[in-house]
Every structure is written in C-alpha cells, then in structure tokens.
Amino acid sequence: xxxxxxxxxxxxxxxxxxxxxxxxxxxxxxxxxxxxxxxxxxxxxxxxxxxxxxxxxxxxxxxxxxxxxxxxxxxxxxxxxxxxxxxxxxxxxxxxxxxxxxxxxxxxxxxxxxxxxxxxxxxxxxxxxxxxxxxxxxxxxxxxxxxxxxxxxxxxxxxxxxxxxxxxxxxxxxxxxxxxxxxxxxxxxxxxxxxxxxxxxxxxxxxxxxxxxxxxxxxxxxxxxxxxxxxxxxxxxxxxxx
Numbered sequence: 001x002x003x004x005x006x007x008x009x010x011x012x013x014x015x016x017x018x019x020x021x022x023x024x025x026x027x028x029x030x031x032x033x034x035x036x037x038x039x040x041x042x043x044x045x046x047x048x049x050x051x052x053x054x055x056x057x058x059x060x061x062x063x064x065x066x067x068x069x070x071x072x073x074x075x076x077x078x079x080x081x082x083x084x085x086x087x088x089x090x091x092x093x094x095x096x097x098x099x100x101x102x103x104x105x106x107x108x109x110x111x112x113x114x115x116x117x118x119x120x121x122x123x124x125x126x127x128x129x130x131x132x133x134x135x136x137x138x139x140x141x142x143x144x145x146x147x148x149x150x151x152x153x154x155x156x157x158x159x160x161x162x163x164x165x166x167x168x169x170x171x172x173x174x175x176x177x178x179x180x181x182x183x184x185x186x187x188x189x190x191x192x193x194x195x196x197x198x199x200x201x202x203x204x205x206x207x208x209x210x211x212x213x214x215x216x217x218x219x220x221x222x223x224x225x226x227x228x229x230x231x232x233x234x235x236x237x238x239x240x241x242x
Contacts (some may be wrong), residue, residue, distance in 0.1 A: 010066075013076040014236055016047045016057070017066050020077065024067045024087040025095050031065055032105075032159060032184050038063040038174050039186040041089030043070025044233035046167055055166035059175035067092065072230065090191040093162055098185065100160050101128040106183075108153055111139035111164030112192040121195040134158055139165050154173045154181060161185045164192040 008021040021027050031037055040046075051055040060066060067087045068074050074086045081137060100107050109120065117138040123133055135156040137149055153161070161235040163170040170187035177185075193199040 016050050018042050020082050036183045039065045041069035042066050044072030045229045048229040055172045057170040093188045101131040105159035106134045107134035108158040108161040114138040116196045120192050159183045162188045164188050
C-alpha cells in the first residue's frame, strides 16, 4: 500500500523534479518565511515540454517548490508508491492571495491582457479589500519596456508575485530575474482570466474525473496539438524502468 506523504520531499517524474506533499499551502507559506523562491505548477504537458526545452527544464530544476498540479503527475507518482493529492495551481494561488490580504503581504501581478488586468484589479479589490497590490502590469509589453518594469517590480519588494505569461515564458522569466530576491514567485497560466471572469474553469465533476483537459480542448480547439503531449506522457511513464 502506498504511503501518504507527511513532509515535502522531492521525487522525479520522467526526470523532472516535483515535491511530494499533501499540503502545498503550508509548504508555500513556510517557503516565504524561509526567504522565498519560485513555485512551479507541474502537469503532464509541462513535464513533456521541459524534457524538450532546456531553459524550461532548468527553471523547474532550480525552483524551490514544484507542486503536482496535474492528474498525470499524481498518477505517475502513484506508480512510485508516492501517494499525493492533486494540487491545482489556481487554487494555491488564490489561497495565497487570501493569506496575503490577511497578513499584510505586498502583492504583485504580472501578465494577461490589458483588459483582463484591469478587470482583475477591480475584482480583487472588491473580493479582498485589504489586499496590498504594490505592482500590476499586463503582459503585452514591448521588449524595450521589460527591463524597466522588472526593476520597478524588484524595487517594490513584493511578498507574492503571480505571473500569467503562459508556459514556458512565465517560468523562464521568473528564473531569469536577478538574485537575490525575496518573496514567492509563481507562474499561474490562465488564472487571471478565470478570476477576472473572462474564462471559466472546468466543472467540478470534470475535475473529479481528471478530464479538465477535455473541457479546455472543447473551449479552445486550437490546443489539440498541445494535447498530444498527454498520451506521449502516459507512454513514457509506462516505459520508464521502476
């Protein structure tokens, strides 16, 4: 019988590191208190992308915390007798925002479109009026502007930075920022769109059946090429020596 993880340790899925933990929120707060670092949300698609993209692979390798975001990663860990719950990144990020509002953390938001960022700021200020937003910027910036924005962001000394630039850009962008820096830095993909109300998450029943990927594919048929990574991931895991 698989043992339930009681403390965060590192395992590997197809050579990509992932933390074995059933309380990623606790671990994230502890990481903040220990000086901070990058948090990556790992799923099957990102795992396959990291094997093909050295920059993404290096960003994940160097991240302080890699959470099992996807059902495929949880399944692969189970084959190693590591029993964990799936920890969706969007849920961890929201809990961290709520914690930030209650603890006075300084929060920065980077990414998404100008319209989504405007709606997101309004919604967060309505839902979490105590939230200290010290820096917000949309992701549609020219290359000439980014260095100045990065300097402003670092000077704001945020406790929590949520970055919605898409995979792999958000992970490699965070990794490439100057060190040392404190706070939690986390890529959140399309979470800003969901929180702003411009997109919806898959229904809970689809999440329970681990078929959220199907909902995304129906809503965004252009993703079909990316979805080919899922059967490739399953095949690679099954072929991996154990």
